[in-house]
Amino acid sequence: xxxxxxxxLAISTLLYVLLDGFDLGVGIISAAAGGHARRDAMIDAIAPxxxxxxxxxxxxxxxxxxxxPLVYATLLSAFYLxxxxxxxxxxxxxxxxxxxxxxxxxxxxxxxxxxxxxxxAAFMQGLTVGALVEGLPIANGxxxxxxxxWLSPFAVLCGVGLCIGYALLGACWLVRKCHGxxxxxxxxxxxxxxxxxxxxxxxxxxxxxxxxxxxxxxWLERPYLFIFPAIGIVAAILLAASLQRRSDHAPFRIVxxxxxxxxxxxxxxxxxxxxxxxxxxxxxxxxxxxxAFMFWGAGLFVFPLMLLYTATNYSxxxxxxxxxxxxxx
Amino acid sequence: MDMSAxxxxxxxxxxxxxxxxxxxxxxxxxxxxLTTIEALHLxxxxxxxxxxxxxxxxIFGIAFGLGVVSGIVMAFEFGTNWSELSRVSGPIQGPLLxxxxxxxxxxxxxxxxxxxFGRQRVTPWFYLLSTAMVALGTTFSAFWIxxxxxxxxAPVGYAVENGAFASTDWSAIIFSPVVWVRFPHMLLGSYLTxxxxxxxxxxxxxxxxxxxxxxxxxxRMGLYLAAVLIPAQLFFxxxxxxxxxxxxxxxxxxxxxxxxxxxxxxxxxxxIPDPASETNRFAINVPVLGSLIASMSLASKETxxxxxxxxxxxxxxxxxxxxxIMVGCGVVMLLLAWIGTYLSIKERIEQxxxxxxCLFLSFPLPYVAILTxxxxxxxxxxxxxxxxVLRTADALTPFLTTREAxxxxxxxxxxxxxxxxxxxxxxxxxxxxxxxxxxxxxxKAAIPSRPMSVLDQAALPASRNFAAGEQP
Numbered sequence: 001x002x003x004x005x006x007x008x009l010a011i012s013t014l015l016y017v018l019l020d021g022f023d024l025g026v027g028i029i030s031a032a033a034g035g036h037a038r039r040d041a042m043i044d045a046i047a048p049x050x051x052x053x054x055x056x057x058x059x060x061x062x063x064x065x066x067x068x069p070l071v072y073a074t075l076l077s078a079f080y081l082x083x084x085x086x087x088x089x090x091x092x093x094x095x096x097x098x099x100x101x102x103x104x105x106x107x108x109x110x111x112x113x114x115x116x117x118x119x120x121a122a123f124m125q126g127l128t129v130g131a132l133v134e135g136l137p138i139a140n141g142x143x144x145x146x147x148x149x150w151l152s153p154f155a156v157l158c159g160v161g162l163c164i165g166y167a168l169l170g171a172c173w174l175v176r177k178c179h180g181x182x183x184x185x186x187x188x189x190x191x192x193x194x195x196x197x198x199x200x201x202x203x204x205x206x207x208x209x210x211x212x213x214x215x216x217x218x219w220l221e222r223p224y225l226f227i228f229p230a231i232g233i234v235a236a237i238l239l240a241a242s243l244q245r246r247s248d249h250a251p252f253r254i255v256x257x258x259x260x261x262x263x264x265x266x267x268x269x270x271x272x273x274x275x276x277x278x279x280x281x282x283x284x285x286x287x288x289x290x291x292a293f294m295f296w297g298a299g300l301f302v303f304p305l306m307l308l309y310t311a312t313n314y315s316x317x318x319x320x321x322x323x324x325x326x327x328x329x
Numbered sequence: 330m331d332m333s334a335x336x337x338x339x340x341x342x343x344x345x346x347x348x349x350x351x352x353x354x355x356x357x358x359x360x361x362x363l364t365t366i367e368a369l370h371l372x373x374x375x376x377x378x379x380x381x382x383x384x385x386x387x388i389f390g391i392a393f394g395l396g397v398v399s400g401i402v403m404a405f406e407f408g409t410n411w412s413e414l415s416r417v418s419g420p421i422q423g424p425l426l427x428x429x430x431x432x433x434x435x436x437x438x439x440x441x442x443x444x445x446f447g448r449q450r451v452t453p454w455f456y457l458l459s460t461a462m463v464a465l466g467t468t469f470s471a472f473w474i475x476x477x478x479x480x481x482x483a484p485v486g487y488a489v490e491n492g493a494f495a496s497t498d499w500s501a502i503i504f505s506p507v508v509w510v511r512f513p514h515m516l517l518g519s520y521l522t523x524x525x526x527x528x529x530x531x532x533x534x535x536x537x538x539x540x541x542x543x544x545x546x547x548x549r550m551g552l553y554l555a556a557v558l559i560p561a562q563l564f565f566x567x568x569x570x571x572x573x574x575x576x577x578x579x580x581x582x583x584x585x586x587x588x589x590x591x592x593x594x595x596x597x598x599x600x601i602p603d604p605a606s607e608t609n610r611f612a613i614n615v616p617v618l619g620s621l622i623a624s625m626s627l628a629s630k631e632t633x634x635x636x637x638x639x640x641x642x643x644x645x646x647x648x649x650x651x652x653x654i655m656v657g658c659g660v661v662m663l664l665l666a667w668i669g670t671y672l673s674i675k676e677r678i679e680q681x682x683x684x685x686x687c688l689f690l691s692f693p694l695p696y697v698a699i700l701t702x703x704x705x706x707x708x709x710x711x712x713x714x715x716x717x718v719l720r721t722a723d724a725l726t727p728f729l730t731t732r733e734a735x736x737x738x739x740x741x742x743x744x745x746x747x748x749x750x751x752x753x754x755x756x757x758x759x760x761x762x763x764x765x766x767x768x769x770x771x772x773k774a775a776i777p778s779r780p781m782s783v784l785d786q787a788a789l790p791a792s793r794n795f796a797a798g799e800q801p
Contacts, residue, residue: 048442055438061404066427069419076408077726084737094398095748102755287495290420302431309439
């Protein structure tokens with residue numbers, strides 16, 4: 001039962017990162033859209049699905065609360081300020097989808113809040129993951145780092161890295177959803193962003209080695225973890241090839257594989273800890289009565305339904321955007 | 330423990346949750362109404378229904394968006410500010426909110442996209458289904474939130490294990506009688522909010538003499554629905570009162586402004602309670618009515634606040650006044666809905682400008698009633714977060730600093746004020762422009778002289794470059 005909910009948590013988190021990742025990424029790229037028509041096309045490419053994507057963040061949050069209350073309580077209170085700022089970012093970008101169509105004169109304001117909100121939310125997510133990898137100060141099962149205990153150069157580096165990663169995912173999404181100009185400039189962005197992401201990954205690994213982060217011991221204990229960087233290298237080669245061939249659908253899938261590999265790396269280097277290296281999955285798990293109650297309804301029946309709704313949503317809006325009908329009424 | 334961090338966190342939670350509830354209470358009702366209108370349109374093919382639907386869908390879009398973004402905050406705020414509550418009651422509240430997210434949010438969010446953008450991509454039946462799914466999702470969400478909150482008001486089916494709550498009986502929690510009076514009370518409140526907003530808009534257009542066909546649909550449907558639902562709402566409100574009387578006697582005494590035991594008890598209609606002297610100033614009392622309301626008896630003894638030690642009493646002023654404002658709003662809505670329905674059936678309502686003005690200006694009433702109802706419930710539960718088991722002061726994140734709490738409160742207040750001002754402005758503009766405001770104008774590239782009469786299914790233009798209320 002504990003494993004089941006750990007798996008659901010992992011799947012939800014991964015889905016969130018992949019799905020909201022690309023629409024946050026489109027938000028970040030939209031800052032440099034260069035013109036109203038292009039920005040409109042970018043936003044049309046994510047407007048019908050962003051809300052569903054963001055729902056996976058809430059899913060992750062409540063599964064964490066229901067199945068692993070200790071981790072929910074510890075993490076959310078430890079990352080107080082980053083999470084508040086992430087929420088502010090998500091609010092400002094979420095509201096922009098509606099508000100930008102309600103005004104001509106002030107549209108720039110909502111376009112700015114869309115881009116800035118996306119950037120802040122992505123940065124804060126990366127920062128919290130980075131701080132978690134580096135290790136939170138925990139004493140007696142309770143966070144003991146103070147207001148800014150999560151702030152470190154490594155965490156900031158991870159924040160920047162996730163922004164680049166999301167932007168890359170966003171560019172790949174635009175390539176498959178948009179026409180003309182937007183598609184072309186997205187194609188031009190992909191190599192730059194891929195290179196930036198590579199530089200970031202090298203920097204992260206060097207940093208972790210130089211600082212002797214505890215996580216790195218895991219790599220010595222568990223050599224099978226090296227399969228993930230290998231997947232990353234293969235994916236990078238495939239990505240370059242797909243850009244050569246200009247196959248619109250391939251880049252998104254390949255970058256998604258890179259994200260899955262990165263996620264797998266993190267998950268397996270943490271295992272069996274949820275907050276490395278102080279709280280394990282077993283310690284954090286809710287009593288059996290809670291896990292079983294969630295399993296027999298939400299887990300077994302509703303979770304597959306949620307995947308079905310998500311699939312339905314994506315299948316209704318499959319293919320490229322249609323400029324004539326997909327505009328907001 | 331930092332007392333000012335506690336106070337700031339309470340203010341922040343009260344502020345963010347009050348802001349949030351405004352939007353779901355409107356969209357729960359509106360979603361159900363949109364489903365009805367869309368079904369009527371499919372059945373009758375009357376174009377006015379389609380116009381009314383498209384018009385309210387845009388307003389629904391803005392309100393739903395505000396509800397979504399302010400709702401995500403709630404899912405995190407339990408953990409950021411109330412980590413002890415999250416840890417201790419997580420095994421019970423966590424699964425309940427997991428059910429909410431799984432059954433409601435995923436449904437709403439996926440089909441909301443179809444609702445706003447998918448009209449041209451799906452069949453009419455699938456579109457109607459999507460509308461119904463969104464409505465169903467909002468209702469599920471309200472249900473689980475009421476299960477969760479009712480457990481905090483009247484905890485049942487739990488035991489304490491290793492310093493945390495664990496459920497011993499989930500069906501006792503979900504099928505608690507408290508849930509089944511408070512959930513209908515909230516749901517009816519939402520339907521009434523939708524009904525009054527729609528009716529008020531119809532009244533406004535009739536006063537202006539615009540969009541008569543659509544305005545009549547709005548006014549009639551809103552009024553008839555309200556006229557039927559308000560008596561039911563008063564009944565469920567009474568049942569909620571019964572639960573408070575039995576399970577939360579201190580809250581009941583605070584609402585009643587009753588300081589000392591009385592037999593038979595009088596009812597304080599209005600007064601200014603004075604906590605320092607534990608008496609009421611300027612009180613207008615009705616003898617015996619207090620016993621009648623509380624226990625349906627002419628001689629029952631009713632509990633006063635001074636029976637409880639001071640540290641276990643809720644504040645008196647907020648529950649006392651909030652409750653009276655809620656009931657006052659309910660009575661005014663009842664009168665408006667019944668008089669309006671009577672005149673509407675007699676076909677005389679359109680000549681009665683005074684009543685139309687009253688209806689037009691009545692749209693804040695349901696919001697005020699919902700907010701004050703929640704103030705009564707939540708402030709009246711103090712000093713407890715989980716009633717009788719976990720005090721609010723013990724629920725706070727133990728290491729939260731005043732600085733953090735101040736920063737977050739300032740961030741939330743400024744962001745919410747910003748988006749609320751623009752949200753209200755945009756909704757007002759859409760309402761002012763009216764049902765044909767954005768549809769009557771052809772899209773930029775279309776034939777300029779498209780006659781209004783061809784405003785049918787296929788010809789509804791996508792006029793994104795024209796924002797309602799602004800000159801194109």
